[in-house]
Amino acid sequence: MAIVIIRQDGKIDLWKGALKDRNPEVAVYSYLEEHPKETITMAVIWKHPQGSLSHYPNLKCIASAGAGVDYIFEDTTVPKDVPITRIVDPYLASDMSEHVLAVILAELKNFNIYKLQQVDSHWSPIEYRRIKDVKVGIMGLGELGSLSATDLMKFGFSVQGWSRSKKTIKGVRTFSGSEEFNSFLESTQILVCLLPLTPETEGILNSELFSKLPKGCYIINVARGGHLVNEDLLKALDNGHLSGACLDVYHQEPLPSDHPFWNHPKIFMTPHYASVSDTNSVVPQILENYERLRHGENLLNKVNRNKGY
Structure with a gap:
């Protein structure tokens, strides 16, 4: 099991470091580096390139790194059977x-x-x-x-x-x-x-x-x-x-x-900066769901696909 981070705002290293600092045992990759795609079970994303989630055959959770998830539904290639979670911070x-x-x-x-x-x-x-x-x-x-x-x-x-x-x-x-x-x-x-x-x-x-x-x-x-x-x-x-x-x-x-x-x-x-996810409060939620994935438990803050949030 491993996590891949997919975002386009230059903050991948920040999030990767925050996840590893909290739990050094977790394998965390940037989608831009070479990584074993078959091991990825969770994708932590924010406004990902459309189509990028389709490369992971064993994906079990799509975790939005923010409260919003509308950008995920704009990507028609997102796997329909993979649960989506969002941040409640x-x-x-x-x-x-x-x-x-x-x-x-x-x-x-x-x-x-x-x-x-x-x-x-x-x-x-x-x-x-x-x-x-x-x-x-x-x-x-x-x-x-x-x-x-x-x-x-x-x-x-x-x-x-x-x-x-x-x-x-x-x-x-x-x-x-x-x-x-x-x-x-x-x-x-x-x-x-x-x-x-x-x-x-x-x-x-x-x-x-x-x-x-x-x-x-x-x-x-x-x-x-x-x-x-x-x-x-x-x-x-x-x-x-x-x-x-x-x-x-x-x-x-x-x-x-x-x-x-x-x-x-x-x-x-203002430049979309009214409210920004803080890695210190968000990372524990992501890792909690990662552990729940490992043990087959229900995920926190699951998105209702029918409602879109």
Whole structure:
């Protein structure tokens, strides 16, 4: 039994070292080096090259090195009978919650506008809003969305959330299903997208959704680039229906230098770094599942292929 690491962000050695430091007895390989493919039973991956998983005839587990797994389902060559696991990391949730809070406070106090004014040496005070003045709506109430909703509520925000199935979060008004979606949107003044990316949620941030939001609503997308229809966002910003947007995720990453988002005055961007897996907290989960594979036990944090998360 052995582990192969497949990722394209230059972090293979970091992950390989973290796994070996935690358990020196485990055989761990980079997919870029020569290695005995027939011994590989677990692949630890992040945005792998499509087709790369088909080289391992004895693969027993595909372990996403992050919370998201949508990129796995985009690869039609992924073995259909191999279980997929994902990371459930408290640091991912708390980091995301802090990011969302920072973005919302910056929007309330007009920091993004003031930065543009600073570049132009322009002095023009703008009326700010207070926490009590806005209602935050969170789409997606999984681990990340639930903690963000709870933390915002504790900070004094009026918070509501929407999910596919009914969720209960103390202090947070929750909506669920298609029949309650419009009511959720109509009363949301800052919309945070933390949905998993599935065929049902792809392109959900579109003109139809934007039209149901109150005029002046602010959009925060920290889920996946595939949730957003770029052209529809630009149109809603330019016609004044949306007041602005903060984006951390994109259809193509890094974002091409000629993309219209770069220079749009109402768009604030971060480079897909709102919440990043920490090897120190993730590696123990991966090795726990590796041991479970060895002993024929049930895996932790298995993905439901039908739901896509």
